[in-house]
Amino acid sequence: MKKEFLGNMLSEDYVYQEEPEEPMIVVTASGMPKLRSIKQFLALPFFSLKKSDMDVFTFKSNDGKEVIKIVPSFYGRPTVYDKDFIIYIISYIQEQLDKGIINATTPNCAFVFDAHELLENIGRKPTRLNNKIEEELKATGARLFSTIETTVEFGGHKIATGCTYIQHWTIVKDKSTGKISLIFKLTDWIYASIVKSVKPEILTLDKNYYQIPIGLERRIYEILRQKMGIFYANGNKPLAYYQIKMSDLKKLCGSTSEDKEFTRNIKKIITDRKSVLLHWHISIKNGVFYARNQNRIKNAKTLKEQGEMIRHAQSVK
Numbered sequence: 001m002k003k004e005f006l007g008n009m010l011s012e013d014y015v016y017q018e019e020p021e022e023p024m025i026v027v028t029a030s031g032m033p034k035l036r037s038i039k040q041f042l043a044l045p046f047f048s049l050k051k052s053d054m055d056v057f058t059f060k061s062n063d064g065k066e067v068i069k070i071v072p073s074f075y076g077r078p079t080v081y082d083k084d085f086i087i088y089i090i091s092y093i094q095e096q097l098d099k100g101i102i103n104a105t106t107p108n109c110a111f112v113f114d115a116h117e118l119l120e121n122i123g124r125k126p127t128r129l130n131n132k133i134e135e136e137l138k139a140t141g142a143r144l145f146s147t148i149e150t151t152v153e154f155g156g157h158k159i160a161t162g163c164t165y166i167q168h169w170t171i172v173k174d175k176s177t178g179k180i181s182l183i184f185k186l187t188d189w190i191y192a193s194i195v196k197s198v199k200p201e202i203l204t205l206d207k208n209y210y211q212i213p214i215g216l217e218r219r220i221y222e223i224l225r226q227k228m229g230i231f232y233a234n235g236n237k238p239l240a241y242y243q244i245k246m247s248d249l250k251k252l253c254g255s256t257s258e259d260k261e262f263t264r265n266i267k268k269i270i271t272d273r274k275s276v277l278l279h280w281h282i283s284i285k286n287g288v289f290y291a292r293n294q295n296r297i298k299n300a301k302t303l304k305e306q307g308e309m310i311r312h313a314q315s316v317k
Helices: 039-043 083-098 115-121 130-143 188-195 215-227 246-253 259-272 275-279 294-298 303-315
Strands: 002-005 014-017 025-028 036-038 057-060 067-071 110-114 147-150 166-173 180-186 202-204 241-245 281-285 288-292
Touching (some): 036 039, 036 083, 039 083, 039 202, 110 115, 115 130, 115 180, 130 180, 180 188, 215 246, 215 259, 241 246, 246 259, 259 281
Parallel strands (some): 025 110
Antiparallel strands (some): 014 166, 110 180, 166 180, 281 288
């Protein structure tokens, strides 16, 4: 990891900069880390399914314990596609933790990426028109400055109200080469939930996650990945079976569509789903969404163990 002070990197060539309040260390990052995410970002609707969503969004869990309120920025609420950038940075930080390069005492720092490489790594096909890249990155950065108020715990702690997703971002363009670099710094509460968590918060994602084309399909994958990654009674058997009312699934997805449209879209995903969702057998019956991991149930040693898996899974909503 190459570390520089931000002041040494910026010049009159910058395109846009959210000015940091104090000197900041920047880490040059590259490569494709194993994809990870904070489990709260998988379980709950912190990101919009649609672009140009200018409405204030409010989510409240059925038991009332988890509340999320997101006030959009001028460019709207951050989308599931803006989350690609957050997931990539989380993945890179976790990789540095795994390698022992950083630890719980390492202060939060910014990461600088080659914009074209980053876009390719998150499954985009970057255009050769740099001005279009700049506009796309500006809009993403601005949306990630939307304000979050939530009672959801991160890293075993509740965050303060009025937080944002990122603390700083800068787009730097080299006049001589045309190369565009992107500097991102996560907010301290996200960074701390990765490096200072008092309980496991990070889940690995399928390597083809960025290839899931539809926002709603991504949400279905994320919810199943989080729910079916739970460990049941004996502590070492992953959840094999999950069911949820369609009305509750719609709520978890953060969908604002009509109930009939939501059900129709889910049925289309079930019919057309690609490799990532093929890990599960999924279906809808009588207003209930079902997901089952056939291999886990099949590999259970006894019928009693299979029954325990299913009964426990049915109790998890």
